[in-house]
Amino acid sequence: MITVNQAISIIKSSLVQIKTEYINVENAISRILADNVKAKIDSPPFNMSAMDGYAIKIGKKLNQTKFKVIHEVFAGDGKSLKITSNQAIRVFTGSRVPLGTNRIVMQENCKVINNNEIVASINKNDELFIRKKAQDFKKGSIILQKKHQVTARDIGLLITSGVKKILVYKKPNIAVIATGNELINIDKKINKGQIYASSLYMLKELINCFDANCNKLLIIKDSELSIKKSIANLKNIDLIITTGGVSVGKKDLVKKCLEDLGMKTKFWKVRVKPGKPILFGLLNNIPIFGLPGNPVSSYVCFIIFITEAIKKLLPSDISYIKKSKAYSLRKFVNNSQRETYYRGKFYKKKNSKYVDIFDNQDSSLMKNLSLANCLIKIPAKKTYYKSDSLEILELKNCI
């Protein structure tokens, strides 16, 4: 059986980056840039007033106070105006600054003596209140870098810069297929021996949290026909996840079915707990993960393995899962031959993190998974003592 790290290496080397597409900037939130973005216009696009006040032209000594007001220009006005010495033009925040202006005096510092004359009080240290054309950025300059994930602020920047379309990596389309005769959909009434297919919508939302699309959700029976048919019918899918049917039971048909369809198995079974029977392969170059049916196991496998696949498909510098160190609040023995991911809770006190491992680690316990805020990684056959430093995977936001 291979180790977790070996499995991750195989996943990474089996996948290639996803294709790119152009999208409108107003839809760009959280998308990953596939190229540097260059501004289409200068910003500001013209010398712009930063205040409500008067544009004036004044000599270096600043010893002049009276100005003749010859015009006014509102924000949005296209007029090309000009002033000479002794003249002023009424301007507002956002107005184009008239040609010849070397300073704007805020209206609070101007006294109107008659309709077209003001007295301005000017101090050497006053701001000029002129936002110079292109002082934010120049047309053609790079405003955002390749592989950056677009924030709300970036959308403001992109719109300011006149960019309308940007090149981004496509969102991977992912299908989730839950196999198991015992599984029923949430809209059904439960009968003896049945359970609700809880992994399905959990995995769908995990996929969304990791900036991919889940555009196919299926529950199917443990039969070769339905497994093969559901896989063969998938279209426009970049990654397939199945749950259940990958172990050694009589009804564990997923591996056989996929191989019959032509899947090249890259690995089956990893020295990990929970999640040992995980299967990974390529079917017509589309990656397929066969996860265990147990919801906790499928969750842990998603966090450890599938996130690595998504990061390879959709390259970015984002670390969705923060790995950090925390001091153990108890002694802990991992008797397993497998690297184990325990559910637990960490907290921060001053500048240190402390973590407690939940008592019951049975991989059927969804409530404990919900209560956890981290997974704690313990190597095989390892004992940790109280206050030892453990590696944790922080589960944040919607994850």
Place this chain on the structure above:
Amino acid sequence: MITVNQAISIIKSSLVQIKTEYINVENAISRILADNVKAKIDSPPFNMSAMDGYAIKIGKKLNQTKFKVIHEVFAGDGKSLKITSNQAIRVFTGSRVPLGTNRIVMQENCKVINNNEIVASINKNDELFIRKKAQDFKKGSIILQKKHQVTARDIGLLITSGVKKILVYKKPNIAVIATGNELINIDKKINKGQIYASSLYMLKELINCFDANCNKLLIIKDSELSIKKSIANLKNIDLIITTGGVSVGKKDLVKKCLEDLGMKTKFWKVRVKPGKPILFGLLNNIPIFGLPGNPVSSYVCFIIFITEAIKKLLPSDISYIKKSKAYSLRKFVNNSQRETYYRGKFYKKKNSKYVDIFDNQDSSLMKNLSLANCLIKIPAKKTYYKSDSLEILELKNCI
């Protein structure tokens, strides 16, 4: 002029919690629970096999090895089966455990000697591999607490528990209205004196990042008629944001228009930089924020003030904006009489954070806002020296 803290107090005391609604659990991601959630069924709903193997009934001494296989039961089978001593039933992961079973032996430890007989090797320390009915949670027990924000894992838990609808706080519906003759939409070609309305889509995405809905976006002219009409036409809105037109210029009509419509002004102007002219009031009990037109100012005002309003409308324990301390990398003087929020970048080294304030803090610089990963709060008239500890507001994820 009031302080930032005074303004926040006024906002909080002016708002009431938003109404609640029932939604389907499969749509519950990131929603805030308005009540404790109780399980509708036991989980597991029956004693369930944790392995592929054989259910047996064996005496305490475990000195028996041969068992007669009388049946097999697959996951999903509703059959009620029973075994007595010396008997075994073939089971699989997820199968109902037959009555009388006190242990399941994994198939790897069983040797089939003929079609209906096995020899099982059993060790005192072996797991029983029986998931007891309700060992995860009991029907009627609380599985999620009020005010909790639903994660992907919680959706798995909710579905497992048979819950189909949950009571959540409604998502606040927010309208954004940008005022200014100089503003044009992104689909238009820019003319002299015009700029793109970049705040609009930036605020929309910020609203989404904070778990609210932005369901109205408008650009309108600086005219009393259009301002009043656009506000009066709003329907099903829980909070209104305007940008521009709140200062002292000739075209700053927003405050007058809102008051004409009946808005009770709660405050106008705050000792904050950027964002001084911010306006807040209630119109028919709907909160309205008048933000400055400048995109950087409107962003900062959103982070400082509107997030507080959303948190009051939509009660939760989430801190969207993490406040922390970082050591300054330079001397910094705030000459302003106003509490100032500078754009800058912090990084973490070992267990400490360090922050650098950008050189140019002009509030028209969108590129600097995009490059920042924090806002640095500096009190009025305060000087900080290198290595002094500063308060930062971390800007993460889509924010």
